[in-house]
Amino acid sequence: MRVGLLTESGCPYVNGETRLWCDRLVRGLAQHEFDIYALSRGEEQEAHGRVELPPQVGRVRTAPLWTVDDEALRAARPRGRRGRRTRRRFDEHFAELAEAVCRGDRDAMADRFGNALYGLAELARTEGGLVGALRSESAVRTLERACRAPGALRAAHTARVPDLLAAAGLMERALRPLSLDWYGPDALGAADLCHATSGGPAALPGLLAKHFAGVPLLVTEYGVQLRAHHLAAGDTDLSAPTRALLASFHGLLAAEVYRGATVITPGNAHARRWQERCGADRAKLRTVHPGMEADRFTEIGEGGYDDFAAAPDTLLWVGRVEPAKDLISLLHAFGEIHARVPAARLRIVGAPAEGAEAEAYLAHCRALAARLFPDEAPGAHAIGDNPVSFEEIGGPDVPGLADAYASAGVVVLSSVVEGFPISLVEAMFCGRATVSTDVGAVVEVIGGTGLVVPPRNPRALAEACVALLRDPERCARLGAAARARALELFTVEQNIAAFRSIYLDIVSHCPVRRDAVDETGDPVPFAHPAEAYVPGRWAVATGGAAGGGTGSGPGATAEVSVSVPSWAVTEGVPVGDRFKGAAV
Structure with missing residues (x-):
């Protein structure tokens, strides 16, 4: 079958978030043909280039979501002067969409939002795109009237002109797929299945392919796009009215994606609960855990704890250094751990810090470690000089992740926000006992093979770590059980097998009906008995x-x-x- 793979900030870009998973999926399902339709989020991502794709990928088409004025669309699809009837149709559809957004009632406004969305899509298809129209003064005035109308959100009533301009601009970016020429018989219209690797704007081309050509849509979310939007909005300098309008818009878009999808595959129960609360039909949901490479951890995992007797008291934290990982609580917890188990060591192993915020947070953590252990060579980074060390993956002491896990007796996760805990699964592949905070999908992943404590609770974290450090036999039992669970649920092979079955099931129940034509474009009589x-x-x-x-x-x-x-x-x-x- 031909599959249209829809991505946002993912494959085929080198630094895409879902690049590795998409690459494994495409290579694992080599019997199918794939076309990739990618939305990029920034100029830097495009500048890093693309990965080498396998031969089963037929075409790659990309479009930016980050440009203010999409010159590529203007060059590809020239627009003439719109007539009065066209402007009236746009005003009607956008007014309906603005009303749904400003009211914020997902259940009551879902149908109106969907009608407006597809109405705008049909208008964009006939008129060559709506990038300019969605950013026009007319659109902003329509949004303003909807904000002032009775029944609108309380925050929307206070929106000023700068707030409306910001909201209209960001909504246009999310709706950029409406203006793409991806839905004809030479593109997504020729697909047997659309597979969106996330919700939100990435799934919008799939909705339109279903609307225009009847192509079924599969939506996979390992991190719920709506949740990611809410988390990211708190770190921006947008005003409260703008955030309220965008939250309503993305909530309605998520509900429409879930309503239009044939099958939805959350990566864990945490994502599944989010989707159900956003209106997803439970009958459409099939949990498919992410697949990870287990081979690189085989030697360590099968070696058990016999090879690590030299460092049984080492605690290991692995991840990206950022405030959501709550290394502050971990360092305070380790102060108590070190007082009760003087031989204990804490290794904090992370990727190189990117950005001023990450560097500032890392510096703050280093300073805290120096204050907590002032008499033990503060500021040292080598193991043995100080009970706490900060290291980078790829450095002399940590050439690879497997080397980090090989030195650990217990692996710790201290996050306050977490989706699917990758580092936890890696520790399970290595047969390591774990102590984790109860966030995201942690409990679902661990499944009784590790200790779980409340987040932001250094004392509980310390108690759990001390309990394992003082009981090596218990560590060995938990590590063996964790490895068995990971091999059963979280390998690449189980992930690919699940999607192979889902693809065939969708196409068998929702085949695309196309008119058969000959070389001249004329219909072929009796082509479909x-x-x-x-x-x-x-x-x-x-x-x-x-x-x-x-x-x-x-x-x-x-x-x-x-x-x-x-x-x-x-x-x-x-x-x-x-x-x-x-x-x-």
Whole structure:
């Protein structure tokens, strides 16, 4: 089958968030053909280039979400001067969308938002895009009227012109896929299935492909896009009215994506709960855990704890250094741990800090460690000089992740916000006992093979770590159970097998019906026999009396698929009796 893979800030870019998972999926399902449709978030991402794609990827089409004025769209799809009728249609559709956004009632406004969205999509298809119209003065005035209307959100009532301009601009970026030429028979219209690797704008092309061409949509979310938007909004300098309007908009867009999707595959129960609260039908949800490479941890995992007797008292933290990881609580907890287990060591291993905020947070953590352990060579970074060390992956002491886990007796996760805890799964592959905070999908991943404590509670974190450091046999038992669980649930192989089954299930239940044409574009008569459209199989006599027997020769019966239109079903008369003996 032909699959349209829809990404945002992911494959085929080198530094895409879902690049590695998409690459494994495409290579693992080599029997299918893939076309990649990617939305990029920034100039820096595009400047880093793209990865080398496998031969089963036929075409790659990209579009930016970060440009203020999309020159690529203007060059690709020239626009003429819009007439009065076109402007009136746009005003009607955008007014309906603005009303739904400003009211903020997802359940009551879902239908109006969907009607407006598809109305704008059809207008964009005939008029060559709506980038300018969505940023126009007319659109801003329409949004302002909706904010001032009775029943609008309280925060929307206070929106000023700068707030409205910011909201309209960011909404246009999210709606940029409406203006793309990706929905014809030479693009997504030719796909058998659209697979969006996240919700939000990435799934919008899939919704439009379903609307225009009937292509079924599969939505995979390992980190719920709406949740990510809410978390990111708190770190911006947007005003409260702007944040309220954008939260309402993205909530309605998420609900429409879930309503239009044929199947939704959350990566864990935490994401599943978010999707259900945002209106996803429980019958559409199928949890598929992310797949990770287990081979690079095999040697360590199968070695157990015998090879690590030299460092049984080492606690290891692995991840990206940022405030959400709450290293402050971990350092305070380790102060108590070190007082009770003087031989204990804490290794903080992270990727190189990127950005001023990450560097400032890392400097703050280093300073705190120096204050907590002033008599033990503060500021030292080598193991043995100080009970706390800060190291980078790829450095002399940590050439790779496997080397970090090999030195640990217990792996610690101290986050206050977490989606799917990758470092925790890596520790499980290595057969390590773990202590984690109860956030995100941690409990689902651990499943009883590690200790879980409340977040932002240094004392509870310290108690759990001390309990494991003083009981090596318990560590070994938990580590063995953790490795067995990880190999069963979180490998690349189980992930690919799950999507192979889901692809076939979707296409078998929702095949795309296309008109067959010849080389000149004329329809081919009788290209689709009636039997191809109707489910059901029953025996029909090919000679002699109906139901006369099986096999070949006179009176034999043969099973065929028979088309039964809805008008042919009469109440009280079995369908099989009415068609018995009919020639097919």
